[in-house]
Amino acid sequence: MKLLIILLVVFPFIVFSQEPVTFSEVVEVSNVNKDELFIRGREWFNGHFKSSKDVLQVADKESGELLGKGIMEVIYTYKLMGEREASTDVNFQLNVWVKDGKFKYEMTNFFVSGSSSKGSIGFGLITTSDETQVTYPGLSAKKINEMYLSIKNGTEVKAKLVIADLISKMNKNSKSTEW
Numbered sequence: 001m002k003l004l005i006i007l008l009v010v011f012p013f014i015v016f017s018q019e020p021v022t023f024s025e026v027v028e029v030s031n032v033n034k035d036e037l038f039i040r041g042r043e044w045f046n047g048h049f050k051s052s053k054d055v056l057q058v059a060d061k062e063s064g065e066l067l068g069k070g071i072m073e074v075i076y077t078y079k080l081m082g083e084r085e086a087s088t089d090v091n092f093q094l095n096v097w098v099k100d101g102k103f104k105y106e107m108t109n110f111f112v113s114g115s116s117s118k119g120s121i122g123f124g125l126i127t128t129s130d131e132t133q134v135t136y137p138g139l140s141a142k143k144i145n146e147m148y149l150s151i152k153n154g155t156e157v158k159a160k161l162v163i164a165d166l167i168s169k170m171n172k173n174s175k176s177t178e179w
Helices: 002-016 034-048 141-170
Strands: 023-028 055-060 065-079 083-099 102-112
Touching: 023 141, 034 055, 034 065, 034 083, 034 102, 034 141, 065 141, 083 141, 102 141
Parallel strands: none
Antiparallel strands: 023 102, 055 065, 065 083, 083 102
């Protein structure tokens, strides 16, 4: 009987406590010092985050930390009298730490707040789960989960493009050292 009570109390937390989707890696950049990598990272943030809603919040040269919050538009599909496409904004956080010869990035906290102007549903934090606990009047859990999974997959594709662009920039000389 005790086991049954423990399972009833603990099981919901196991099933629904998923980790946020996160991309993280340490990237080697041979023969480049911390200061140059910091400049390259800051230039990348300034060039990549062009919207007033995208913000470089921390640029600490001493610690080698850059932190930005941004928004990416993600196209997703759903089925409603055939397959349709829509878009939603996904907020995210990107941290970059630099040291001599390497940097680390961490892209995380992907959040779908929804938009009445785009007609999109607020799914909240994108997690490692392929299902969401979000409900919406008139839509089945199956349809909601299909939409969530499409947004999650689209977010992962876009995030990998952002990361590839960051890595490419970090491997090129900064503009301030090329003049």
